[in-house]
Amino acid sequence: MKELVIISGKGGTGKTLISASFISLMKDAIGADCDVDTPNLHLLLKPSVISEEKYYGPKVALLNKSKCTLCGKCMEEDLCRFHAIGKGEFPVFNSFYCRGCGVCIVICPEKAIDLVEREAGKIYTGKTEKNFIVYGQLEPAQLGSGKMVVQIKNKARNMALEKGLELVIIDSSAGLGCTVIASLSNCNCALIVTEPTLSAISDLLRIIELTEYFNIPSFICINKCGINQVNEKKIIDFAREKEIKIIEKIPFYKDFAINNTGEIPVISCPESELSQKIINTWKKMLSLI
Amino acid sequence: MEISVMSGKGGTGKTTVSINLALSAGEKIRFLDCDVEEPDAKIFLLPRMERIEYSTVSIPVIDEKLCTYCGKCAEFCIFNALAVIKKKILFFERLCRSCSGCWLICPERAITEGKRENGIIRYGEVGEISFMEGELKAGEETGYSIVRDMRKIPYKKDLITIIDCPPGLSPTLLEAIDKTDFSIVVTEPSETAFHDMRLSLELLERLKIPCGVIINKSSGRESFIEDYCSKKKIDILLTIPFDMEIACLYSKGIPFSIEIPLWKNKFRDIFKKIVKSGKSL
Numbered sequence: 001m002k003e004l005v006i007i008s009g010k011g012g013t014g015k016t017l018i019s020a021s022f023i024s025l026m027k028d029a030i031g032a033d034c035d036v037d038t039p040n041l042h043l044l045l046k047p048s049v050i051s052e053e054k055y056y057g058p059k060v061a062l063l064n065k066s067k068c069t070l071c072g073k074c075m076e077e078d079l080c081r082f083h084a085i086g087k088g089e090f091p092v093f094n095s096f097y098c099r100g101c102g103v104c105i106v107i108c109p110e111k112a113i114d115l116v117e118r119e120a121g122k123i124y125t126g127k128t129e130k131n132f133i134v135y136g137q138l139e140p141a142q143l144g145s146g147k148m149v150v151q152i153k154n155k156a157r158n159m160a161l162e163k164g165l166e167l168v169i170i171d172s173s174a175g176l177g178c179t180v181i182a183s184l185s186n187c188n189c190a191l192i193v194t195e196p197t198l199s200a201i202s203d204l205l206r207i208i209e210l211t212e213y214f215n216i217p218s219f220i221c222i223n224k225c226g227i228n229q230v231n232e233k234k235i236i237d238f239a240r241e242k243e244i245k246i247i248e249k250i251p252f253y254k255d256f257a258i259n260n261t262g263e264i265p266v267i268s269c270p271e272s273e274l275s276q277k278i279i280n281t282w283k284k285m286l287s288l289i
Numbered sequence: 290m291e292i293s294v295m296s297g298k299g300g301t302g303k304t305t306v307s308i309n310l311a312l313s314a315g316e317k318i319r320f321l322d323c324d325v326e327e328p329d330a331k332i333f334l335l336p337r338m339e340r341i342e343y344s345t346v347s348i349p350v351i352d353e354k355l356c357t358y359c360g361k362c363a364e365f366c367i368f369n370a371l372a373v374i375k376k377k378i379l380f381f382e383r384l385c386r387s388c389s390g391c392w393l394i395c396p397e398r399a400i401t402e403g404k405r406e407n408g409i410i411r412y413g414e415v416g417e418i419s420f421m422e423g424e425l426k427a428g429e430e431t432g433y434s435i436v437r438d439m440r441k442i443p444y445k446k447d448l449i450t451i452i453d454c455p456p457g458l459s460p461t462l463l464e465a466i467d468k469t470d471f472s473i474v475v476t477e478p479s480e481t482a483f484h485d486m487r488l489s490l491e492l493l494e495r496l497k498i499p500c501g502v503i504i505n506k507s508s509g510r511e512s513f514i515e516d517y518c519s520k521k522k523i524d525i526l527l528t529i530p531f532d533m534e535i536a537c538l539y540s541k542g543i544p545f546s547i548e549i550p551l552w553k554n555k556f557r558d559i560f561k562k563i564v565k566s567g568k569s570l
Binding site for chain 2: 009010011012013016037038040043044058059079081082096099100102103106107138140141142143145146173174175176177178179180181195196197198199202203209210213227228230231252257258260262
């Protein structure tokens, strides 16, 4: 069983479209949406949910007012490094900012503070006509997104092993922080989807630092080709210097950009040029994993 | 006044809106690029960088002469950044979230607070814009502390700040939008961007931050976004059409309001409108 992760650094280059297309082209793969803040894969693949489970993030602090003597120790400036404790009649514990570190608990002489479990999101398993996808929705601004990504990946991996499937396709979030690191870790191979814009190139250089750091074999797919040939050449030169293979250049299709109806082109119009390009990308990717 | 520009989904046009707004304002602006994982605004603004500062986070410094390897610190650390194995103490700096717990609880006072670099903050100037960007080191897990440090830098209160936010709804995003006076949510007419716009608007409602929407890459088929916003009584501040000229200028790193004066006026109008609404609050 192998794991392929789709990353980009910059958002909006086409990660989810590529992931959804690849998953649709398989009849024995599992998809994992590891963008837990803003998951989108299910919007394209439209699975029916077959199971959902609660996700518990880090615990949060809760004050037992009957034990609190208003000594003020937990409210002292900079005690809570996450600024989760505000001043009020009683100390105000803001679970939105609390990271569950427990510092307020050790400082409280009255043992008036406890850590409590809190549901911080949900993990779903969905079924499409041919495949399964695992995805999650984390509540906004929660720490522990990396932990949720790990749980989603484990679930996808276990399903693949159980069902004897060959491949897990992981759709990562944008950026290069903890969710991307968690998405990348232990993957067999990464496909970097980029575009010929200066912003995307700048982000490409940074994401490659990360794949090198984690020593993950990487390939590049340039999406939206044709809008800037100078930048395309920059990407090609850079890939050559880094010895990263560019597996496909997908042209920019204005019609697709304007009439984005939320359909997956390889399914809704498999004969189109765009679909043919994506199918080619997929075939090349399969031969390289 | 601080105006944050967010989107949820990446690639909808946060940076495009932020830079064009800053360039069209017609007054002195503070510009904060808080997309610390992938800061790109400088590509468009080309500021003269004047200085850099290293951004740091607190970490434990362990004096092994005092340490008795009792393991209390490792037991306490919910982030698993410390481990004690026999006569050895290990610190995993990238897992540490600087909560201060370990040096507060160490019975031997063997741990003190130290600092570690996790990124940089660059300061620059260009025209009327005083520019600042944060950049997280590759391999670091989270950059919210960099954004917090950037937001804490003192400035003249009559200056208007524009904050280019990271995508997603992470703790880093929260640091970037928290207590801003107005937030612009940039979306585009796709199912995915619409989904992420709704999540963004829900978060802003929870934080009680006044907001408006900009529809980018419009195809003229975004009545679903307009209907949603009108139901929620959220203003659509501007609609930017899908346009090859704009896309090509973007690819070259050229702000389109400089090339197409009509847009400069439109951005100036919404800037004035937001500032006026901020003053009346």
